[in-house]
Amino acid sequence: MIGDDVIETTGVDERRPFGTDDDRLKPIAARVLAGERLSFEDGLALYGSPDILAVGWLANYVRERMHGDLAYFNVNRHINPTNVCVAACRLCAFGRKKGTEGSYTMALEQAWETAASGYSEAVTEFHIVGGLHPDLPLEYFLDLVRGLKERFPLVHIKAFTMVEVAFLARRAKLSIPQTLERMKEAGVDSCPGGGAEIFSDRVRHIICDHKIDGSEWLDTARMAHQAGLKSNATMLYGHVENDEDRVDHLLKLREVQDETHGFQTFIPLAFHPDNTALGFLPRTSGMTDIRQIAVSRLLLDNFPHIKAYWQMMTAQIAQIALRFGADDVDGTVIEEKIYHDAGATTPQGMRRQDLVRLITEAGRVPVERDTLYRAVTRTEDSFTVAV
Numbered sequence: 001m002i003g004d005d006v007i008e009t010t011g012v013d014e015r016r017p018f019g020t021d022d023d024r025l026k027p028i029a030a031r032v033l034a035g036e037r038l039s040f041e042d043g044l045a046l047y048g049s050p051d052i053l054a055v056g057w058l059a060n061y062v063r064e065r066m067h068g069d070l071a072y073f074n075v076n077r078h079i080n081p082t083n084v085c086v087a088a089c090r091l092c093a094f095g096r097k098k099g100t101e102g103s104y105t106m107a108l109e110q111a112w113e114t115a116a117s118g119y120s121e122a123v124t125e126f127h128i129v130g131g132l133h134p135d136l137p138l139e140y141f142l143d144l145v146r147g148l149k150e151r152f153p154l155v156h157i158k159a160f161t162m163v164e165v166a167f168l169a170r171r172a173k174l175s176i177p178q179t180l181e182r183m184k185e186a187g188v189d190s191c192p193g194g195g196a197e198i199f200s201d202r203v204r205h206i207i208c209d210h211k212i213d214g215s216e217w218l219d220t221a222r223m224a225h226q227a228g229l230k231s232n233a234t235m236l237y238g239h240v241e242n243d244e245d246r247v248d249h250l251l252k253l254r255e256v257q258d259e260t261h262g263f264q265t266f267i268p269l270a271f272h273p274d275n276t277a278l279g280f281l282p283r284t285s286g287m288t289d290i291r292q293i294a295v296s297r298l299l300l301d302n303f304p305h306i307k308a309y310w311q312m313m314t315a316q317i318a319q320i321a322l323r324f325g326a327d328d329v330d331g332t333v334i335e336e337k338i339y340h341d342a343g344a345t346t347p348q349g350m351r352r353q354d355l356v357r358l359i360t361e362a363g364r365v366p367v368e369r370d371t372l373y374r375a376v377t378r379t380e381d382s383f384t385v386a387v
Contacts, residue, residue, distance in 0.1 A: 225262025
């Protein structure tokens with residue numbers, strides 16, 4: 001019986017037994033320990049199991065087999081150049097219609113000044129996402145990136161979700177590959193993973209029917225990877241989706257990753273209902289959050305990294321997630337707008353020393369990384385990246 005087995009994890013020098021009273025988990029555990037791929041039915045069993053500790057143990061086994069005790073973070077800066085958006089997604093508290101109260105669009109100089117403001121320690125990444133503005137041309141965003149590259153040549157620019165890429169391509173009357181090439185020429189180094197939400201058509205019609213559909217998001221990601229751009233991937237959970245929708249989402253990402261190997265990190269995003277059209281829904285529990293991390297690690301066997309985004313799940317839950325399959329906690333962020341507009345109560349940003357302490361207190365070894373997961377060596381307000 002698997003419950004009597006004792007296995008040795010590859011990443012750390014310790015031996016731990018696995019045991020569970022949930023008979024559904026025992027064949028899954030056998031496959032995990034053998035390094036075999038899990039199925040759709042396995043995913044449903046992982047979501048439905050009452051033994052969250054056993055699910056977490058399996059995810060931690062995979063996490064330590066891949067990364068040992070290492071846990072990654074970076075020093076980054078979020079820049080949201082506009083919140084004006086033609087979409088009216090029921091999940092969103094960030095977007096505003098043009099000319100309405102609270103709407104804004106940064107002038108380029110303002111965006112560049114925003115990039116330079118904040119903490120004194122040098123950032124290694126600018127993370128740029130915003131609304132689908134009805135008037136801003138593609139050239140505005142290309143100039144934004146060019147200006148950042150001129151001013152901060154060492155900083156990696158992670159910019160424009162698949163939703164934004166597809167929208168800007170349509171507005172510019174260009175193909176998506178042409179748009180991606182122009183972004184690369186301007187200085188975009190990789191793409192963030194937002195806008196994926198849930199790929200299920202049924203769910204998207206409820207929460208974000210103004211966006212590209214799930215198949216278009218996946219196709220755009222394929223094209224970004226084929227253009228040589230790495231990207232992340234996300235899933236928004238905790239609203240009107242069910243376990244079948246979640247498993248379907250993860251396996252569709254896994255399929256694209258088999259083709260392109262272009263996804264670096266998967267980030268589960270807990271839905272924050274405050275100030276949205278779905279404000280009547282409850283927030284996710286910490287138990288739901290760590291289960292989502294664990295199931296993601298177990299099903300996404302071809303994704304190098306699983307991120308516990310501390311801004312959404314709180315620093316405390318992120319620490320627990322580092323024992324439930326996560327190996328990354330994101331970065332300093334400095335100023336986060338999108339989820340705080342939806343009622344997030346976490347700090348707007350966190351200093352590098354605080355992230356180091358967060359990881360260390362969780363019993364992991366902190367590693368500062370750049371966007372491509374190369375180790376960063378820092379001296380005061382400068383840094384070098386391992387080649």
